[in-house]
Amino acid sequence: MKVPGKIHLANTPTPLQWLSFNGCKFPIKRDDYTGFELSGNKVRKLEYLLARAVKEKSTYVYTCGGDQSNHSRATLIAAKTLGLKVKLFLWGKDTPSAKGNLFIDKFLGCQIRFLNRNEFADVDNIMSEEKLALEKTGEKVYVVPEGGSSTLGIWGYISFFEELNRQVDLKKIKGILTACGSGGTSAGLLIGAALNGLKLKIFAVNVLYDKETIRKRILHLAYSCIEQFKIPCNIDENSLEILDGYSQEGYKSIKPDKISLIKSFASQSGIILDPAYTAKAFYAYNENFLKDKKMSNVLFIHTGGFFGIFNKTKEYLSV
Numbered sequence: 001m002k003v004p005g006k007i008h009l010a011n012t013p014t015p016l017q018w019l020s021f022n023g024c025k026f027p028i029k030r031d032d033y034t035g036f037e038l039s040g041n042k043v044r045k046l047e048y049l050l051a052r053a054v055k056e057k058s059t060y061v062y063t064c065g066g067d068q069s070n071h072s073r074a075t076l077i078a079a080k081t082l083g084l085k086v087k088l089f090l091w092g093k094d095t096p097s098a099k100g101n102l103f104i105d106k107f108l109g110c111q112i113r114f115l116n117r118n119e120f121a122d123v124d125n126i127m128s129e130e131k132l133a134l135e136k137t138g139e140k141v142y143v144v145p146e147g148g149s150s151t152l153g154i155w156g157y158i159s160f161f162e163e164l165n166r167q168v169d170l171k172k173i174k175g176i177l178t179a180c181g182s183g184g185t186s187a188g189l190l191i192g193a194a195l196n197g198l199k200l201k202i203f204a205v206n207v208l209y210d211k212e213t214i215r216k217r218i219l220h221l222a223y224s225c226i227e228q229f230k231i232p233c234n235i236d237e238n239s240l241e242i243l244d245g246y247s248q249e250g251y252k253s254i255k256p257d258k259i260s261l262i263k264s265f266a267s268q269s270g271i272i273l274d275p276a277y278t279a280k281a282f283y284a285y286n287e288n289f290l291k292d293k294k295m296s297n298v299l300f301i302h303t304g305g306f307f308g309i310f311n312k313t314k315e316y317l318s319v
């Protein structure tokens, strides 16, 4: 197996806590604590991706996402700490009263190209074209794909199991649930579990792509990574379950029933969940693994996203 190199960016190990919600005890992995400005699940992926960017002597990093992309903000901060220049390609519109992640991107003076929904569908080509043009001026660009979800980035969640194994008896854990956008976190978890001989299920709550599309993406990423790095494991496709139907309001919106649930969770635990990812994942988690139970053996990963709440303060306070 060819394990890729990484640089240290994340504050790890992140805490593994046992909490109670409405009388049900459950384990939660606090990957929202991988850092502060540089926080959430993306930091684990960036440790591998930016190691490659540095190795290739890149001067610039390009990446993309929604205008409230946690991944783009994390990439920007991480690249700044390494002295790299950054350009973001964001789906959305510029606004002088930017909040949340977009506020941070703008405050740091990041170059941003805003794209509409149709243009964003072609963002990989757009980034490639700009890369070609910029490299003619002597710069070297490293392109991080959407969500950091490449065969290299997903090592962040393959190696995650070394840490988790020291915190919890994994034989007693029947599954791991995560919010799922570009699918890299789920793909990494799928490989990591197989590599460690664990029979647990990976529950992915799709917030961006439809069920079939994201399932294919996750499996494709996982198989490509196994082949590329000669990872000695076989994936059981049945161990991946997409928990569908929890983002019907759309990626950029959140329904009041979900806000109401996470408000109740926040008032009991002090933990705040974000509108695009973790609130939807927690809603699915509660419906499937907490409600009417005393104990859950499915682990919830808090993947971060804190700054996204500042773009939805009105909605959060209206329930």
Ligand SMILES: Cc1ncc(COP(=O)(O)O)c(C=O)c1O
Pocket: 040, 041, 069, 070, 071, 147, 149, 179, 180, 181, 182, 183, 184, 185, 186, 274, 277, 278, 303, 304, 305
């Ligand atoms: C807070 C948060 N949780 C979960 C995810 C989903 O991770 P992935 O894109 O690896 O599926 C993201 C992705 O942007 C995120 O920002």
